[in-house]
Amino acid sequence: MDTKKLEALTAAVHLGSFTRAAETLGYTQSGLTHMMNALEKELGFPVLVRDRSGVRLTPDGERIFPLVQECLTAAEALEREAALVNSHREESIRVAAYASVAIHWLPEVVQQFRSDHPDVSVHLQMGDVEEIYRWLREGKVDMCFASRQEDIHADWFHLKDDPLLVILPPDWDLGGRTAIPVELFDGREMLMPSPGLYLDAMRVMRAHGVKPVVRQSRISDSAIISLVEHGLGVSVLSELVLRGRSSDVMALPMDPPAVRELGIAVPLKKELRPVVRQFIAEAQQIIEKL
Numbered sequence: 037m038d039t040k041k042l043e044a045l046t047a048a049v050h051l052g053s054f055t056r057a058a059e060t061l062g063y064t065q066s067g068l069t070h071m072m073n074a075l076e077k078e079l080g081f082p083v084l085v086r087d088r089s090g091v092r093l094t095p096d097g098e099r100i101f102p103l104v105q106e107c108l109t110a111a112e113a114l115e116r117e118a119a120l121v122n123s124h125r126e127e128s129i130r131v132a133a134y135a136s137v138a139i140h141w142l143p144e145v146v147q148q149f150r151s152d153h154p155d156v157s158v159h160l161q162m163g164d165v166e167e168i169y170r171w172l173r174e175g176k177v178d179m180c181f182a183s184r185q186e187d188i189h190a191d192w193f194h195l196k197d198d199p200l201l202v203i204l205p206p207d208w209d210l211g212g213r214t215a216i217p218v219e220l221f222d223g224r225e226m227l228m229p230s231p232g233l234y235l236d237a238m239r240v241m242r243a244h245g246v247k248p249v250v251r252q253s254r255i256s257d258s259a260i261i262s263l264v265e266h267g268l269g270v271s272v273l274s275e276l277v278l279r280g281r282s283s284d285v286m287a288l289p290m291d292p293p294a295v296r297e298l299g300i301a302v303p304l305k306k307e308l309r310p311v312v313r314q315f316i317a318e319a320q321q322i323i324e325k326l
Contacts, residue, residue, distance in 0.1 A: 039111045041075040042104050044068055045083065049101065052090040109175040127311050128157045132168035133181035134232060136257075136276045137298065141195075141326060142181070145319045152318070156311055165232035172301060178312050181319075183232050183296040190301040193316055195323050197295035198274045200237060203260070205267040206284040215291035220270070221248040227260050227271040236296035237272040261285055 047057040048068070058068040076082050083097035093101055133142055138160060146158050163171065168180040169188050184192060202216040221241060226248040228234050234250075241248060251269065260271050261278075264285050274296055278287055300316055302308060308316075 037078065037107070039108060041071050041078075042108055044071050045075060045104060046108065048072065048084065048091050049093055049097075052092065054086075054091060113175050127155065127309075128159060129179075129312060129315050130159045130161075130177040131179055131181070131315075132161050132163055132171050132177040134164070134168070134183075134230075135162050136274070136279075137181040138162050140276055140279055141319075141323050144326070145315075145322050148322060149315055149318050153311070153314070158315070164230055165235060169301070172303060175303070178309075179300050179302045179316065181298070181300055183236050183298055184301075185235060188301065189304050191304055191306075193300040193302070193320060194297065195299045195320060198276045198298050200233075200240065200272055200274055200290055200294040200296060201278065201287040202290055203264045203271045203273050203278075204286040204288065205264055205270075206286060207267070208286060210286070210288075213288075213291075215289045215293075217291045218244050218246050218294070221272075222246045223249065225249045225251055225269055227251055227263055227269040229260055229271055229273055229277075230257055233257075233273060233277065233296070236274075237294075240290065240294040 044057065044061060044063070047060055048054055051057045051060065054065050054068055054072075057063075058065045061068070063071070072084060076084070079100075081096050082094050083100065084091045085094055131142070142160060146160065149156070149158060161171075161177070165182060165185065168177070168182055169185070169190075171177045172180045172190065181195070183198075184194075202220065204210075204216070218241060222245075228250050229237065257273060257277050258281075260273065261281065261283050263269055264271055265283050272290075273287070276298070300319065302312070302316075
């Protein structure tokens, strides 16, 4: 099936208009309309509703649209690999990671891998849980270093469990406790950490029937620590996120103990390139010792 027709369909759906899609792709409107007619004929059923308000997917179109996106992603990956083969350029690995992992684990991993494989380049980009799993799903990265999420469908390589810690102001009365019961957060205002940590912390709290009052925000972990330090709330961060930071906050383990499972996610049931498998194997060996 001609991927240009699938690209045109995607543009029409996203833009909601043949006119705007044609302008974006550099076609005439009649040319794009002809492509969509040909696509529908090839498929054997209509995929678009066309009226004065624009275009939108039919129920059958909605059914196949995720497969259209997968087809385009696969075609893009094929073109990229073919270009590498034909140009004889060095192989590359694209890695996404949380900032905490990129800071504390990946420098040693990348340094050792480049030493062992000087002809392979490693491209690293950082993001939150939503971003890096989206990049993985869209085929923009080969793997992501993240916390395991049950609703994300990916193959998984475990690395380490990262303890979740309760972050409290320096003058908090601990009452002699060395760990903080998860029930502390029930009905209490909690400063929301980064999205990944928030999902990990809320999973633990839901398991114990705890319902904190969450102050919605999109601020950095450093800002969270500063707010807690000034007595403006409590939060949950992880040992790796707090590593190397200097502040006056108290960081105590949860009771019962809780962790986020850190590892490497790769596309589900996808045959990985040998160089990608090698990178994962070396990362597991190095991080196990850190």
